[in-house]
Structure formats: structure tokens, C-alpha cells
Amino acid sequence: MSSRNIILQRLRNRTGGELTAPECDFSVLKRPDWSTAERIERFEKMIESVHGEVHHCTADTWIERLAEVLNTRGARNLMIPKQHAIGQAIKASERTDLPELLLYDEPIESWQPYLFNEVDASITSTRGGIAETGSLILWPTPDEPRLMSLVPPVHIAVLNASEIYTTFHEAMLAQDWASGMPTNALLISGPSKTADIEQTLAYGVHGPKELIVLVIE
Amino acid sequence: MSETIAKAHPHVDVKEFHPRAHAAIHNPKIRQNFRKAMDGLMAKRTAAFEGWDLETLRDLGANIRMKALSNLPDLLEQLEQKLTENGIKVHWAVDGDEACRIVRDICVARDAKTVIKGKSMVSEEMELNHYLQDQGIEALESDLGEYIVQLADETPSHIIMPAIHKNTGEISELMHEKTGTDLSNDVEYLTASARQQLREKFMNADVGVSGVNFAVAETGTLCLVENEGNGRMTTTVPPCHIAVTGIEKVVPSLEDVSALLALLTRSATGQHITTYFNMISSPRKGEELDGPEEVHVVLVDNGRSSIYQDDELLDTLRCIRCGACMNHCPVYTRVGGHTYGTTYPGPIGKILMPHLIGLDEGRHLPTASSLCGACGEVCPVKIPIPDLLVRLRQESVDGDRLHPAKVRGHGAKRSTSEALVWKGWAWMHASPGIYRLGTGVAAKFRALQPSKAGAWTDYRTAPKLAAKTLHQRMKERGQ
Ligand code: SF4
Numbered sequence: 001m002s003s004r005n006i007i008l009q010r011l012r013n014r015t016g017g018e019l020t021a022p023e024c025d026f027s028v029l030k031r032p033d034w035s036t037a038e039r040i041e042r043f044e045k046m047i048e049s050v051h052g053e054v055h056h057c058t059a060d061t062w063i064e065r066l067a068e069v070l071n072t073r074g075a076r077n078l079m080i081p082k083q084h085a086i087g088q089a090i091k092a093s094e095r096t097d098l099p100e101l102l103l104y105d106e107p108i109e110s111w112q113p114y115l116f117n118e119v120d121a122s123i124t125s126t127r128g129g130i131a132e133t134g135s136l137i138l139w140p141t142p143d144e145p146r147l148m149s150l151v152p153p154v155h156i157a158v159l160n161a162s163e164i165y166t167t168f169h170e171a172m173l174a175q176d177w178a179s180g181m182p183t184n185a186l187l188i189s190g191p192s193k194t195a196d197i198e199q200t201l202a203y204g205v206h207g208p209k210e211l212i213v214l215v216i217e
Numbered sequence: 218m219s220e221t222i223a224k225a226h227p228h229v230d231v232k233e234f235h236p237r238a239h240a241a242i243h244n245p246k247i248r249q250n251f252r253k254a255m256d257g258l259m260a261k262r263t264a265a266f267e268g269w270d271l272e273t274l275r276d277l278g279a280n281i282r283m284k285a286l287s288n289l290p291d292l293l294e295q296l297e298q299k300l301t302e303n304g305i306k307v308h309w310a311v312d313g314d315e316a317c318r319i320v321r322d323i324c325v326a327r328d329a330k331t332v333i334k335g336k337s338m339v340s341e342e343m344e345l346n347h348y349l350q351d352q353g354i355e356a357l358e359s360d361l362g363e364y365i366v367q368l369a370d371e372t373p374s375h376i377i378m379p380a381i382h383k384n385t386g387e388i389s390e391l392m393h394e395k396t397g398t399d400l401s402n403d404v405e406y407l408t409a410s411a412r413q414q415l416r417e418k419f420m421n422a423d424v425g426v427s428g429v430n431f432a433v434a435e436t437g438t439l440c441l442v443e444n445e446g447n448g449r450m451t452t453t454v455p456p457c458h459i460a461v462t463g464i465e466k467v468v469p470s471l472e473d474v475s476a477l478l479a480l481l482t483r484s485a486t487g488q489h490i491t492t493y494f495n496m497i498s499s500p501r502k503g504e505e506l507d508g509p510e511e512v513h514v515v516l517v518d519n520g521r522s523s524i525y526q527d528d529e530l531l532d533t534l535r536c537i538r539c540g541a542c543m544n545h546c547p548v549y550t551r552v553g554g555h556t557y558g559t560t561y562p563g564p565i566g567k568i569l570m571p572h573l574i575g576l577d578e579g580r581h582l583p584t585a586s587s588l589c590g591a592c593g594e595v596c597p598v599k600i601p602i603p604d605l606l607v608r609l610r611q612e613s614v615d616g617d618r619l620h621p622a623k624v625r626g627h628g629a630k631r632s633t634s635e636a637l638v639w640k641g642w643a644w645m646h647a648s649p650g651i652y653r654l655g656t657g658v659a660a661k662f663r664a665l666q667p668s669k670a671g672a673w674t675d676y677r678t679a680p681k682l683a684a685k686t687l688h689q690r691m692k693e694r695g696q
Contacts, residue, residue, distance in 0.1 A: 002309070003309040003310060003311045003315060003518075004309035006311055007293075007309055007311060007464065007516075007518045007522055008290050008293065008294070010518075010522040010523075010525070010526075011289050011290040011293075011464075011522055011525055012290050014525060014526055015526045015527070016526055016527055016528045016531070019283075019286065019287035019288075019531075020287060021283065021284040021287040021288060022280040022283050022284060022287075023280065024277060024280045024281055024284055024473070024476075025277065025280075026277065026472065026476060028269075028270055028273040028274050028276075028277055029274075029277075029475065029476055029479065046489065050488075050492070104506060105506070106506065107506050107507070108454075108506055108507040112420055112454075113420065116416055116420060132489070133489045133490040134489070134490075135490055135494075141505075142503070142504035142505050142506055145505065145506045145507045145508075146449070146453045146507050146508055147453060147454070147507045150446055150449050150450065150453065167475070168475045168478065168479075168490075169472065169475040169476070172471055172472070172475060173472070177436075177471050178435055178436060178470060178471050178472070180436070181436045181437075181438050181471075181496065181498040182498065183497070183498060183499045183500070183501065183502060183505060183508060184453070184495070184496065184497055184498070184508065185438075185496040185498075186449075186493065186494065186495055186496070187490065187493070187494035188492065188493060189489075189490045189491070189492055189493075189494075190492050191492070192444070192445055192446035192492055192493075193444050193445065193492055194361045194362075194408060194444060194445050195378070195444075195486075196360070196361040196362035196365065196378060196379070196380055196445075197361070197365075197380070197385055197388050197404045197407055197408065198250075198254075198383075198384050198385045198388075198404070199253070199254055199257055199378075199381075200385070200404040202404050202405050202407075202408035202409075204408075204409075204412065205361055205408050205411070205412055205445045205446065205447070206359070206412060206415065206416075206445045206446035206447040206449075206450055207445070207446025207449065207450075207492075207493070208446075
């Protein structure tokens, strides 16, 4: 008999007999009904408490803010999505104070060392945020691949204030995740960190050292 | 069918618990490292649950895990079906050795020489690293704590913070000696050095091996909780990803995950959420430009289906591996993780390991507890750990005639003289005349009572019998 069938059979022929499933009441996960302003405030407080940085912008000011953020860090380049409106807008702005713009438009195998060693910053969209834990929701796509939010030392994320949910539970139900998940879905709450050396926090251990959120209000 | 068999740590005799405990207690460095860390973790956990109805949340956690277990075989089949539909290959392993062979076969088929690993306690249980090394495949840990432990050729001393037993100075020396970094107490520098060393490895690794925190049956999704990003690297950069997981990790729905996640990270490290919550549902597909072309899941039984048979022991399988029980354990805090000599230390180890290695081998584990109850009070899925410890203690001496012992190796601690004493005790208590006579005689000759009573009096004075029995006193009071 295959290992699969051995295991399943042992579980099915349980000597203790059939088990009954208890009721699960999820109402304890409900948080107060925060207003949009309160959700933004909570999101900001939580993500800043783990070293994330929040900038409040509008649809008109975010690119200017982006340029400032990059310039203060001396970033030599910025990786942008090719098709997403964010990438389009950055390109169309034709600002001269932006660093060199890069696209992630080839399979990673052909240029991996460049991504790992030369890219200073990336910008991606988000599918919303979570106020309660200060988290960003990302579903990477061919336009914004998985490593874009992981490998460059600075990750900048654009978040629409109107898309901040109260809890993860609420967000996954509202966006109906159960009907189909992407290859990879992520919650990102702050820059990469570790406390593995004597409980001392250090940032950027494997992923970005900095996470910057541009909240568009 | 091969019975389960996780080993204890290589070259470590689990039975030698007492000498190791003795040594650890007299090692101020170990005690300091653990005390400091555990105090911090306890305070952070309390703060993270502020404003929550924690009791109700823990009830929900326990119910979700019970719901999953009550339907385990069907859920596993559903998970298998969904994962397969999503393009993920599913493998089943009866024990750790079979799981190791499955991983090796996947590596061999791809001609893989190097494996990079994310944190996985099941792979520790399998002793995968040693196995792969013996097969000529390099397996490198990438979680910083695991990396440090691997450099030192040790095993994790905590399931969440593997290198918690070491302080910065010790880690600096270790990295200096093994990797040539400068001696420094600057944690930033040490971390940055490890980042540099490991980035190269990520780029060149042929296979990434990770654990799984939750496997969602409804969507065929593997969920991984982490702070460093090494888990994301492991599951995204190499062309092949193998996830190893215990069969009990499956949950019915994504909704269940949202509640368990809220409990897990707060219980573990007092974080409201970890930096990354990574949900993987398929290999690279269509136009996607990164991610592994192959994803495999190895569903590992290794003793779990035996635990599953018994209504009481079953609760052990609710565990979500948060580590809160060890953080709050007065014994763990004093003796440290390595004293146990097992893959899982602390309270969860004491109730889980006897099933994996047998109660004969693990005979001292259930007794390494004061039964203070702290573990049961903090467990986010309400596992009655103290009750399970008592049950295992009974099984280790075959002490309950009405309920025959079930755990492999039960009765290993039974001694005929002890059994006889208890038999006499029961007989005496069942016959009032003899009881009065016995206690009366004992009170009269109390001066002859020995002042030593084995290990009990190593650190305590022996209890003294009263000059008069309770019966005599009551009589004097005319009642
Ligand atoms: S037994 Fe409970 S407290 Fe201990 S690791 Fe498992 S879930 Fe956490």
C-alpha cells in the first residue's frame, strides 16, 4: 500500500471513533468600526512601530514626494512596473530629479545578479492595507513580480487610503480571496528584520532595509 | 509498515536529561541568556494582546484546530486535490526517513547539488540536513538563527529563536572563526555580513526547502510566517521549492488562517503580525517572470497518526508551534532548550516527543515539569498541557488500570517496589481500622523517620510526621 493510503487509512480507522467539529465564531476578530481617518491613523502608527515610513500624499503630489524620498537616499535607480498606472505616471512625469528608471521585464534567470547587486529601489502598487496590524496587501503579477518587493534595499509601496481595511479577516472576505488565490499573495508589515542575535533588532537581514509607504488620500 | 521514528538529536541520549539539567542550572551564562530573553517575550506577548478578548480568541483558535482535526483525512485529500490542480506536486511520507528520501529524489532528479533552507521544525525532526549532506547535497540554513546554529554544528534551542542560547559575543566569535568576519559586538554588522554571505547562496541554490505554518485545503495554499525575508527568498529564487509539513498543519479555509495568524505571532514574539505573511498557491505560471518552476509538498506523518487515535492525546496535534509554552515555562527558562535533547524542547516537546521517540527513550520528559500550569494558560489553542503531562506520567508507569496505556514504550518507568507501596497504600486507605493503626504507629515512631528521601531531599528538608494523627486530635476536641 502506498504511504498515502497507509496514512489516510490510519486516520480514517481512528480507534477513538468519529470526531465532531465544534462551531467557530469569528466575531471576536471584529474590531471597532473605525472611520477612514482612524484607519489611516492606526495603519500609520502600527507600521511606524516596526520601522516602516509613511508619507501622506495626493494624486498630484506623490511623484514629487517619491523623488524626494529617493534623492535623500541617493538612490541611483528605481525599478517601476511597466504597465501599472503607477509606472505609467512616473514615466509620463518626465521629472528630471528622478533617478534612472528600470523595468522588470525579463525572466529573472537572465539578469539575476543585476537585480541582487545593482538595483537600489523599487516601487509597487498594493491591493490595500490593513489598519489593525499595519500591513500592506500585495499580489505580485507579471508586471510587478515577486522579487520586486523583496530584493532591492528600498521598497516603496503606493497605498490608496480608501483601500485600508480594518482587519485581515475583513480584507480577505471583502476581496473574496477564497474564490481564487494568485501564485503568491503577501502581507508585508515593515522592512525585513531579525532579532536572532540576542533579541537585538536589525533591519534588512534578507529583504529590504527600508519600507516606505506613499498613502494617497 | 515502519513505525514512526524520529530520532532524538544525533549523539544525544535523551535519557540523560538529569545530568544535562544539572550542568545547565550551574551555567550562569545559559541561565542569563534564557532568563533575559524569556522575560522580554512574556512582556511583549501580554502587551500584544491588550484590548483583545483573549479567552474568546483562544477558544476560537482551539475550535478551529479541532474542526480541522475532526475532519483530517478528508481535508488532506481536499488539500492534495487543490494543490495538484494548482500545479503543486504532493508527496506523502510515513516517517522522517521516507520524507528525507523524497526530498533527495527530487534533488537527484534535478541534478541539484545545493539546497537553501528556510526555517522548518519538521525538517529538524527529519534531520534532513545531515541526511542530505551524507548524500553529497549541501544544505544551508538561511534563517539567521538557524544559520548561526548550523555554523556551530548545534541544534536549535528554541523553536522560534533557534540561537537564543548564545549571546552577541559568542555569535561574533563563531562567525569570525567560521566565515572570517571581524570580531564585533555590532549586531548590524553581523547581520549585514550574514546577508552578504547568504545572498550569494540564494542566487546559486538549486532547490529551496521550507516549512509550512498553515496549509489551506479550500484553496490549496501554503502559508509561511517570517520576519527576515529568507522564507520568501527560499520559496521564490531557486528553480524548485519543496515544502515539508506535518499532516496536522492543514486547516479548512483562509478565514481560519486569519484567526490563527492573529494568535500565532502575538503568542510567539508579541508581534501583532510578522513582517511577511507569505501565501503560495502555485509554481510560476503563464507570463510570470520569477518564482520556482516546480513546487512540491511533502506531507509528513511521523507519529502523528498514532497520536490521532486517542481522544485525549489528540489535543497535542492542535499545536501551532508558537513557542509561548516554553517562553513561560519555569523549567525551560532555567535549563534551556538543549537540556531536553529533543527536536522540540519545553512543554510542547514534553507532550509531543514521547510519541516520536517512545516513552522509554523519553521517560524523563513528562516529569521535567512542576505542573505549575503556565503553559496551558498561555497556549493560544488551549492545549491542556499539564493534563497531558499527567497522562504521560501515568503511561510511563502503567499507572492507570482502567485505561490501558497506549503510547509506545509505556511502562518503562514502572518499578515493582513503587507499585507495591501504592498497592499497600490503597489497601490501607480502604480499611479504616488498619489505617488508624498504621498512622498511629507511624506517629508514635516518628523519631525513626529518615531525614533523607532520595532526590526529593536534595534541595528540601524532609516533611516531618505530626506527633498526633488527625483522628487523635479530632477525638481530643470531642468531635
Ligand atoms: S503547545 Fe500551545 S503554546 Fe506550546 S507551541 Fe504549541 S501552540 Fe504554542
